């Protein structure tokens with residue numbers, strides 16, 4: 873079975889709307905200790921946006937999450953599950 877990958881997210885603008893992934897880890901606890909938001913990749917190239925702290929749906933929609941592979945902005949393809957497990961994203965550029 874393939875391991876789940878966790879990509880810590882860092883802000884790349886002063887407003888905190890643009891979020892870029894760092895190199896992945898397979899240890900979710902470590903990622904949660906050092907970063908407030910991260911991407912969870914269970915199915916390859918589909919990324920679930922996760923937050924340690926509560927995020928409103930409106931705030932979550934304002935984020936641009938960048939692709940771990942090509943760094944382009946990704947497209948949300950689902951509604952948030954709850955205020956901690958947010959939309960699932962995929963990258964149109966990597967899914968051509």
Ligand SMILES: [Zn+2]
Nearest residue numbers: 939942963966
């Ligand atoms: Zn991509």
